[in-house]
Amino acid sequence: EIVLTQSPGTLSLSPGERATLSCRASQSISISYLAWYQQKPGQAPRLLIYGTSSRATGIPDRFSGSGSGTDFTLTISRLEPEDFAVYYCQQYGGSPLTFGGGTTVEIK
Amino acid sequence: EVQLLQSGAEVIKPGESLRVSCKGSGYSFTSYWISWVRQMPGKGLEWMGNIDPSDSYTKYSPSFQGHVTISADKSTSTAYLQWSGLKASDTAIYYCARHMDISSYYAAFDYWGQGTLGTVSS
16 A cells, blocks of 8 residues: 655645645555545535646646645645645555645645 | 435434445446545544446445445436444444545545534434
């Protein structure tokens, strides 16, 4: 099983700042099989990024993904008020599919 | 418009059974895998297993293998998650989600159901 470790657990930032979220895998993942999701309280997760760096439909370009091998990053270039949420990475290239533990981006 | 509509919240007694449904609409139901994801209170996302609705082929996470059953009814475009012998620790929100690539197990989840809260309590 591929274990995904997300860091930091919580990121305290102000609107307008840049957010950098990390996802580290216990073994190498093809870049084709890494996704990021956003989840707000009381809502289902929403797909942001798939294939490491492709934005899902309707996702603003302030969200970007990068990485390879075992290290992947989600960057939010300038935080908007609606971006404060929990973010999960997911690998879907191996079985079982797995999620990271999540990073909470909170308002400082 | 693609939608996944899940059944409503349930309160179940320990030892009882639960079945959650997920009805797909706005797309070809048999063309996309459906996964089930658990979220325990205040915790993260856990993949439970998935199904190819075209032939009902299933794969399960080792953590859930033998404890849950995933099925699909092509005639009603509905996927199901069911299990018996529920315990208080099974209290969680259960989501269904569609794989974004046609006929692909190896795909991110582009559409999600609204979630079903299952509460196990005596």
